[in-house]
Amino acid sequence: MGIRGAAIATVLAQVIGVLYIARYFLSGKSILKFHHADLKPDIKIIKEVLEIGMSPFARNVSSSLMVIILNNFLALYGGDIAIAVFGIISRLLMFTLMPMFGIIQGLQPIVGFNYGAKKTLSV
Structure with a gap:
């Protein structure tokens, strides 16, 4: 797939990484807690x-x-x-x-x- 395949693989890896980390923080297992007011x-x-x-x-x-x-x-x-x-x-x-x-x-x-x-x- 050449350059296009490398670009798709990079974006997919980044999306999977974000979803994995978001799941970890939202599951309640993390010591660090995010509140909506903190993200303003x-x-x-x-x-x-x-x-x-x-x-x-x-x-x-x-x-x-x-x-x-x-x-x-x-x-x-x-x-x-x-x-x-x-x-x-x-x-x-x-x-x-x-x-x-x-x-x-x-x-x-x-x-x-x-x-x-x-x-x-x-x-």
Whole structure:
């Protein structure tokens, strides 16, 4: 079934996963209880989530656009081999960049919390 089959399998797996988890929470076996009032959207929380998430979102979008443009240029001027070489090199670079991104994203909430609590480090 090719790509279409992979897409159908992915959607089916996600639907089955959601149904399984929903059944578990609604069965009463879970310690965590959901109440209708708890699921009501809170504009203040939504605003905070969007403010905090804009930086990683912008970084991911700009990175994706850069790769799309670069792949189009590589396809035009270098062909399939150039795209494959770029893919290999970018994966190798990710081994060094991903730990740095993880540290940055893990440190951001800690720094934000301490800054908000006025617990800054004085040197």
